[in-house]
Amino acid sequence: MPELAPPEIADSDPALAPAREELRRVFGFDDFRGRQAQVVTRVLAGQSTLAVMPTGAGKSLTYQLPATMLPGTCLVVSPLIALMHDQLRAARANGIRAATLTSADADWRETQDAFRSGELDLLYVAPERASQPAFREFLASSPLSLFAVDEAHCVSEWGHDFRPDYRQLRPLMDAFGHVPRLALTATADRQTRADVMSQLGIPDDGLVLAGFDRPNIRYAVRPRDNAVRQLTALMKEQPGPGIVYAPTRRKVEDLAEKLAAATGRQVAPYHAGLDPATRAANQAAFVASEDRVIVATVAFGMGIDKPDVRFVAHVGVPKSVEGYYQETGRAGRDGDPAHAVMLWGAGDFATARQRLSEVDEARRGAERARLDALAGLVETAGCRRAVLLRHFGEDPPATCGNCDNCLFPPGVTDVTELARKLLSAAYRTGQSFGLGHLQKVLTGAEDERVRQRGHDQLSVFGIVGSEEARMLQPLSRALQARGDLVATEHGGLALGGSARAILTGESVVEIVIPPRATRSRRGRDAAPNPVGDPLFEALRETRRELATEAGVPPYVVFHDSTLREMATHRPSDLAAMGEIAGVGAKKLEAYGERFLRTIEQN
Numbered sequence: 001m002p003e004l005a006p007p008e009i010a011d012s013d014p015a016l017a018p019a020r021e022e023l024r025r026v027f028g029f030d031d032f033r034g035r036q037a038q039v040v041t042r043v044l045a046g047q048s049t050l051a052v053m054p055t056g057a058g059k060s061l062t063y064q065l066p067a068t069m070l071p072g073t074c075l076v077v078s079p080l081i082a083l084m085h086d087q088l089r090a091a092r093a094n095g096i097r098a099a100t101l102t103s104a105d106a107d108w109r110e111t112q113d114a115f116r117s118g119e120l121d122l123l124y125v126a127p128e129r130a131s132q133p134a135f136r137e138f139l140a141s142s143p144l145s146l147f148a149v150d151e152a153h154c155v156s157e158w159g160h161d162f163r164p165d166y167r168q169l170r171p172l173m174d175a176f177g178h179v180p181r182l183a184l185t186a187t188a189d190r191q192t193r194a195d196v197m198s199q200l201g202i203p204d205d206g207l208v209l210a211g212f213d214r215p216n217i218r219y220a221v222r223p224r225d226n227a228v229r230q231l232t233a234l235m236k237e238q239p240g241p242g243i244v245y246a247p248t249r250r251k252v253e254d255l256a257e258k259l260a261a262a263t264g265r266q267v268a269p270y271h272a273g274l275d276p277a278t279r280a281a282n283q284a285a286f287v288a289s290e291d292r293v294i295v296a297t298v299a300f301g302m303g304i305d306k307p308d309v310r311f312v313a314h315v316g317v318p319k320s321v322e323g324y325y326q327e328t329g330r331a332g333r334d335g336d337p338a339h340a341v342m343l344w345g346a347g348d349f350a351t352a353r354q355r356l357s358e359v360d361e362a363r364r365g366a367e368r369a370r371l372d373a374l375a376g377l378v379e380t381a382g383c384r385r386a387v388l389l390r391h392f393g394e395d396p397p398a399t400c401g402n403c404d405n406c407l408f409p410p411g412v413t414d415v416t417e418l419a420r421k422l423l424s425a426a427y428r429t430g431q432s433f434g435l436g437h438l439q440k441v442l443t444g445a446e447d448e449r450v451r452q453r454g455h456d457q458l459s460v461f462g463i464v465g466s467e468e469a470r471m472l473q474p475l476s477r478a479l480q481a482r483g484d485l486v487a488t489e490h491g492g493l494a495l496g497g498s499a500r501a502i503l504t505g506e507s508v509v510e511i512v513i514p515p516r517a518t519r520s521r522r523g524r525d526a527a528p529n530p531v532g533d534p535l536f537e538a539l540r541e542t543r544r545e546l547a548t549e550a551g552v553p554p555y556v557v558f559h560d561s562t563l564r565e566m567a568t569h570r571p572s573d574l575a576a577m578g579e580i581a582g583v584g585a586k587k588l589e590a591y592g593e594r595f596l597r598t599i600e601q602n
Helices: 014-027 036-044 061-069 081-093 108-116 133-139 164-174 190-200 227-237 249-263 276-288 321-328 346-358 361-379 384-391 416-428 435-443 448-452 472-482 499-503 534-550 560-569 585-601
Strands: 049-052 073-077 098-101 122-125 144-149 181-185 207-209 217-223 242-245 267-270 293-296 311-315 338-344 411-414 485-487 493-495 510-513
Touching (some): 014 036, 014 061, 014 585, 036 049, 036 061, 049 190, 061 073, 061 122, 061 144, 061 181, 081 098, 081 122, 081 585, 144 164, 181 190, 190 207, 217 384, 227 242, 227 249, 227 311, 249 267, 249 293, 276 293, 311 321, 321 361, 321 384, 346 361, 346 472, 346 485, 361 384, 416 435, 416 472, 416 485, 416 493, 416 499, 435 448, 435 472, 472 485, 534 560, 534 585
Parallel strands (some): 049 181, 049 207, 073 122, 073 144, 098 122, 144 181, 217 338, 242 311, 311 338
Antiparallel strands (some): 411 510, 485 493
């Protein structure tokens, strides 16, 4: 099915004037960003829409703003309680009448009464509740203005976070056929987009595709040699909040302990095996902090709407390019510079390819293709951002200037002949030995184990010289990433993928030679905060005090970008303070005087 995009909305469209007024009043912004205007215009006109917008592009505003303008309540379906509560705090801080109906809410009776009385702009619920017949009856007790389905890729079996309960939303929405639907996601390829629109009953011309680029994120992919040392260096360069993703619970706890000791920073673990109280406390402390780091399994983050995360690091490869895009998208939601670093090893791909045998046969081909796409991202010598964006169907420039390969271009070398030697050694030794043994055979090492097995008598013994030998490890890593070498259950290396084509000379092998490690240029990389500016630091301290008093994270009060503008323009009265981006009417009333005093005293 061809994708049909609705027409562009001109910035001067007079129909947007009331929405711009409300945008200024509620959120403190003079104009919309990106495709927000197009989505808001469709919602206000009662048109159902799928909006694919990158994380940090302001997806929540596209339903929160119309919810304050339309009669009735906007029902927001969101997958996680933590995410709902984060968005609830932010909405209420802007003066929006919002509530949640979750298993964690003790005030559910008051919330139901407020809904029935028409006193709510927004009501957040989980898909499990939304699909219940009794809930449908409850919704009929008061007018609805909009159905907003957040993380809409969860509705698709082709999506990377499929949630069966999302499949039950269509009957609910069909029961209120006059209410428009807005589906929102940051992560959906062409196949997933088509499925989401079909499953949620959104017309073919209802797609608003805002693009996937996150230009403020710097992508880097590095071979993993010592994760603690590599992450310690990253944390010293990036003093703000960060997320480190690790593959197992044991690795999460080990890394959290070692990184805390190595850096002196507050580092906490997060995984499903922790008792609920500890897990909740670690998450709450991270959300409220301006410098904490959390080490977690990939389950962490989908429910976190923290805008000031300065880096996301993966210790190991994620499950797919889609997963990588979503997980790295948790960095830099405030638009300030952020880093995404992946540390990978050949064993990561070996484990992932072994797991393919456990996948349902009907999905195995698609999952293999996803893994191959991830290997392409890891092994590319070209622009990482271009590989990411092409995966989602975009046609980006050849270079971005803000990834490791663009900033420090790696060399590429033809290692076809060496690959034939390595594959031949794996084959002739019975496809049951690891790289260490194969290196000894190929370099002719004096080794008892090699002699005992008669491998010193093979034609491949000693055929690799010292110059070539240093390339064996990166070559093995690359061949395993591509699936041409496959790890066996006993740790050996066997031929797979295009190995035979390489051996027969039908396929060429080129690998990337990583550039020498270069210290990060802090002046350019760091978030543009005027560190050392006494006024800016005083404003941050005032923000911390207000956040503590209100029991909310500091970013709910104001983002750093708003404080930077205050420090630059030094407003002297409430009228001037109200002109600062991000200072809406509610926040001006609640916080304006305190920040004016801070400016006056500094």
